[in-house]
Amino acid sequence: MSRITELTCIRCPIGCQITVTQDDDGKVTEIKGNSCPRGYEYAGSEVTNPVRTVTSTVHVEGGVLPVTSVKTKGDIPKGRIFDCMQAINAASVKAPAAIGDVVIRDVCGLGVDVIVTRAVAKA
Amino acid sequence: MNADKKAKIVIIGGGPAGLSAAAAANEAGAAAGDILILERDNVLGGILNQCIHNGFGLHTFKEELTGPEYAARFVSTVQERGIPYLLNTIVVDISVDGDGSKVVSAMNRTDGFFTVRADAVILAMGCRERPRGALNIPGYRPAGIYTAGTAQRFVNIEGRMPGHEVVILGSGDIGLIMARRMTLEGAKVKVVAELMPYSGGLKRNIVQCLDDFGIPLKLSHTVTDIRGRERVEAVTIAEVGPDRKPVPGTEETYTCDTLLLSCGLIPENELSSQLGVELSRVTSGPVVNESLETSVPGVFACGNVLHVHDLVDYVSEEAANAGRNAAGYVEGNGSEGKPEEDGTPVQVIAKDGVRYTVPSSIRIGRMNDLQLIRFRVGAVYRDASIAIDFNDTVVRTQKKRILAPGEMEQVILKKEDLQKFEGLKTITIRVDTSEAKKQ
Ligand SMILES: Cc1cc2nc3c(=O)[nH]c(=O)nc-3n(C[C@H](O)[C@H](O)[C@H](O)COP(=O)(O)OP(=O)(O)OC[C@H]3O[C@@H](n4cnc5c(N)ncnc54)[C@H](O)[C@@H]3O)c2cc1C
Ligand code: SF4
Numbered sequence: 001m002s003r004i005t006e007l008t009c010i011r012c013p014i015g016c017q018i019t020v021t022q023d024d025d026g027k028v029t030e031i032k033g034n035s036c037p038r039g040y041e042y043a044g045s046e047v048t049n050p051v052r053t054v055t056s057t058v059h060v061e062g063g064v065l066p067v068t069s070v071k072t073k074g075d076i077p078k079g080r081i082f083d084c085m086q087a088i089n090a091a092s093v094k095a096p097a098a099i100g101d102v103v104i105r106d107v108c109g110l111g112v113d114v115i116v117t118r119a120v121a122k123a
Numbered sequence: 124m125n126a127d128k129k130a131k132i133v134i135i136g137g138g139p140a141g142l143s144a145a146a147a148a149n150e151a152g153a154a155a156g157d158i159l160i161l162e163r164d165n166v167l168g169g170i171l172n173q174c175i176h177n178g179f180g181l182h183t184f185k186e187e188l189t190g191p192e193y194a195a196r197f198v199s200t201v202q203e204r205g206i207p208y209l210l211n212t213i214v215v216d217i218s219v220d221g222d223g224s225k226v227v228s229a230m231n232r233t234d235g236f237f238t239v240r241a242d243a244v245i246l247a248m249g250c251r252e253r254p255r256g257a258l259n260i261p262g263y264r265p266a267g268i269y270t271a272g273t274a275q276r277f278v279n280i281e282g283r284m285p286g287h288e289v290v291i292l293g294s295g296d297i298g299l300i301m302a303r304r305m306t307l308e309g310a311k312v313k314v315v316a317e318l319m320p321y322s323g324g325l326k327r328n329i330v331q332c333l334d335d336f337g338i339p340l341k342l343s344h345t346v347t348d349i350r351g352r353e354r355v356e357a358v359t360i361a362e363v364g365p366d367r368k369p370v371p372g373t374e375e376t377y378t379c380d381t382l383l384l385s386c387g388l389i390p391e392n393e394l395s396s397q398l399g400v401e402l403s404r405v406t407s408g409p410v411v412n413e414s415l416e417t418s419v420p421g422v423f424a425c426g427n428v429l430h431v432h433d434l435v436d437y438v439s440e441e442a443a444n445a446g447r448n449a450a451g452y453v454e455g456n457g458s459e460g461k462p463e464e465d466g467t468p469v470q471v472i473a474k475d476g477v478r479y480t481v482p483s484s485i486r487i488g489r490m491n492d493l494q495l496i497r498f499r500v501g502a503v504y505r506d507a508s509i510a511i512d513f514n515d516t517v518v519r520t521q522k523k524r525i526l527a528p529g530e531m532e533q534v535i536l537k538k539e540d541l542q543k544f545e546g547l548k549t550i551t552i553r554v555d556t557s558e559a560k561k562q
Contacts (some may be wrong), residue, residue, distance in 0.1 A: 017525065036546040081307070089308075118172070
């Protein structure tokens with residue numbers, strides 16, 4: 001028996017409806033409904049190993065803003081979102097900070113850095 | 124009237140729309156020094172500065188950016204091109220002088236009150252959230268009730284949490300985004316209640332912001348009671364019937380210290396209406412032609428001030444168009460050029476489930492080879508089609524697996540098709556459900 005999963009692609013805000021068919025061993029046999037290769041890739045991994053980008057804020061020392069925004073530079077496993085948030089909440093950056101500055105290297109050993117997404121000047 | 128400053132193109136608002144319009148006008152030939160952006164906030168970038176989540180720019184930059192990163196790219200383009208802008212400057216009035224030039228009145232701390240004379244004006248003021256007053260929730264007005272956008276600003280810009288136990292009314296995108304954001308910061312989001320039988324938010328936000336965290340979305344529900352005098356203590360929600368009135372006996376009470384309202388956005392058009400720009404009753408934004416020009420010649424509109432967008436990529440694209448057209452207008456091929464060559468404008472009509480179209484008229488002589496028509500539908504349709512009629516003739520139908528009010532739709536018209544069609548007066552865009560019914 002094959003298993004069919006209906007999902008909404010979240011790789012971009014268009015949100016294509018994608019249908020994934022898997023065989024008994026969980027192997028993906030068909031992916032339909034995506035409008036671009038990113039959707040194909042997303043659907044395949046969402047049924048086997050779901051991942052997300054985490055975005056949040058960290059405190060800034062000596063900046064014109066109290067906090068600045070950060071993101072994981074790549075996706076992390078969905079199940080590790082809260083571990084990652086814990087690490088982010090314990091971190092801070094010193095002003096000035098530029099977009100792309102690394103706040104946490106290899107967050108939670110996931111092989112992904114947390115980086116600044118909004119520049120902050122020194123106060 | 125004497126004006127203090129002069130510019131060929133004045134852009135009101137320095138959000139993604141204003142920035143993209145400025146860059147495109149410059150690229151299309153308007154000198155950087157002839158353009159002026161007026162922004163009331165202390166930074167450029169508009170609402171994007173507080174939208175720290177990712178998902179922006181996939182269509183423009185082919186990579187997924189956060190709001191601040193997306194804004195930063197447009198800010199650098201404007202700065203690199205040397206396009207002047209004034210921050211902390213609020214525009215209070217726009218008027219048209221006898222010679223057709225526009226006088227923009229603005230205020231800031233350094234210059235006080237001043238005026239700028241311009242040949243063309245681009246409206247890019249964005250939108251604001253529907254205020255809670257419009258919601259008619261009975262009971263006291265305790266602390267702890269915020270619009271979702273205000274909460275977003277607190278958390279993402281000021282770094283403080285508005286509360287820890289949250290109920291959200293309305294499933295607009297900002298509410299969904301804030302459900303996730305507050306959950307990540309340790310708050311408990313108990314429920315999202317939506318009055319309508321469908322969500323006004325993007326599907327991806329429902330998946331990513333609610334489903335991922337097991338936050339229930341209750342469609343056809345509304346808030347019927349708010350408890351607490353000083354601070355919100357509990358919120359009662361109830362199911363609503365087809366008449367959108369609460370059904371007795373369906374009430375459920377949630378203890379919480381915060382109620383977020385995410386009940387939609389309205390284009391910010393006080394300036395436009397003072398100027399006499401014709402506004403659409405559906406979108407509350409200006410009625411525009413193919414050039415995104417409003418009913419006042421030389422005044423263009425783009426971005427959320429024109430109609431509420433959910434995709435910033437579309438905002439940038441639309442605004443670039445407005446910028447190019449404004450550049451063309453000041454170069455002297457403006458609308459008072461040779462109207463006879465443009466022919467009578469073809470009216471674009473929204474019908475049968477299509478709520479509005481942008482633009483709402485097309486001068487064939489002025490349209491590009493391809494003309495984008497953007498629109499929204501008023502309900503959820505499955506396996507329906509979008510039909511396009513030229514006068515009374517169906518010229519195209521396009522199957523759609525799903526159409527929803529939360530998603531902006533588009534069709535592209537070819538200039539040659541419009542030119543070939545003898546006596547074209549109206550183009551109708553409508554939802555055709557005949558196929559859907561057959562299934
Ligand atoms: C909460 C939220 C979440 C979103 N999420 C996404 C997403 O995930 N992906 C995506 O692609 N898009 C998203 N969008 C959409 C996108 O951010 C907006 O469509 C876009 O920012 C609109 O750009 P704008 O320039 O028209 O308006 P704004 O960004 O609102 O900019 C308007 C600017 O005009 C200024 N202004 C207004 N009036 C005056 C005046 N009188 N004088 C001077 N200046 C004035 C304002 O200060 C502001 O800076 C989101 C929008 C919101 C609100
Ligand atoms: S399949 Fe492609 S176009 Fe469709 S939602 Fe996914 S990323 Fe966007």
